[in-house]
Amino acid sequence: MSTDSASSPSRKDKREARAAKAAAELEALRKKQARKSILTVVAVVVALAVIVGGLVWFSLSRSDDSKITAVDAGSSEHGLVIGPDDAPRKVVIYEDFLCPYCGDFEAATREDLAELAADGKVQVDYRPFVLLDQIGPYSELATSAFAVVQQEAGDDVAKTFHDLLFENQPSESGPFPDAADLVDLAVEAGAEESAVKDGIENLEGKDWADAATRAAADDGVRGTPTVLLDGEQFLEGNSMEEIADNLIQQIS
Template structure:
């Protein structure tokens, strides 16, 4: 049996090849771990930035609000009122349907405010307007749709639609619901599809949304949620939950 020593690698060459392969694999693993570490650090940095950004935005949204002109609940054409006119307390809430803090405050106060309004202890005036148009078209679309539903189906259905908009609030970065999605929510709230579909899809409530936005600006509102209790801005607390608890406590 003959062998071709020239074509067969020697044991030394095999060892060197295995060592080179092992070194290459080790280097690849090292680079992978390094990339993973970088990504982990980046993710932490992004998370911190989001938290800081949120706190800064919350602070900015509240800054200057002490200059809000005193307004009385039920005094505007651009709101949704629950509770009697002779209630001992009046609450006005300026909100944007895309604002996450508005959604947080809404979730923390909805049931309590509804119960207190039903008991005659408070009148609540929800005043949606367009603040976050720089983030996309959703704020205008949702506020316009709200105006249509309120006009076509009345305040009770509009309040349910209002609540559903916050329950189904999209992220500020999108993707944003289409007009057809808001039509579905309006129907779920109790509106007639035939009455609201074309008007929501054509932004027929835009004039109302524009007027509500101007009215908020004229009153000095530059952040959301802006809350007024008995004509004075209410800011007792450092979080939306704190503010909600303090508000409910004062009007209970």
């Protein structure tokens, strides 16, 4: 009677095969965990870089007021003004549409500044410029689009567009709105699409944005937001929320 015992795997062979398979699975798991750990470390480093970068920009915005030599509110060729010329208090705000601290400050002050300007208590001069161009093209695109909207649709629509840009502000890490998205926001603000579409898509406001950026640099502005009250840099507070609250209290 013939048998297959010579060709069949022994119990020892089976144990060794199972052990080898288990070892291979364990090694694969270790490699997967190692890759996951590396990705986690990278993610933490990137997050810290963004935080540190943001803190640097916030620190830079707290410039020595002796270095700020801005022209008076309402006197710049590169701004958007709300409130009367004879208002007793004057506020100038240098901002970048991508700057998260500008977004925080704008959200904390928009309604109050609008009401105070309407009551004749303050004149506010918003001065957008391009600071964060090292991150990507969005700052330039948004500032150029703002210039196009202001020129083609007027200050009231430009102010609404300005507010919408901050309401829809992207993260510094993206993804970023494109020109078509900004055309849609301009139309939502009240601009005629036919009046602003080509200008926004072709960066026709770039010369204005470049000039505004040079003017901010010439004024001594090194960070955003930089806020001036009656010609002096306003730094009362340790956060954007505190600075915003203290500013509104002083001019109310």
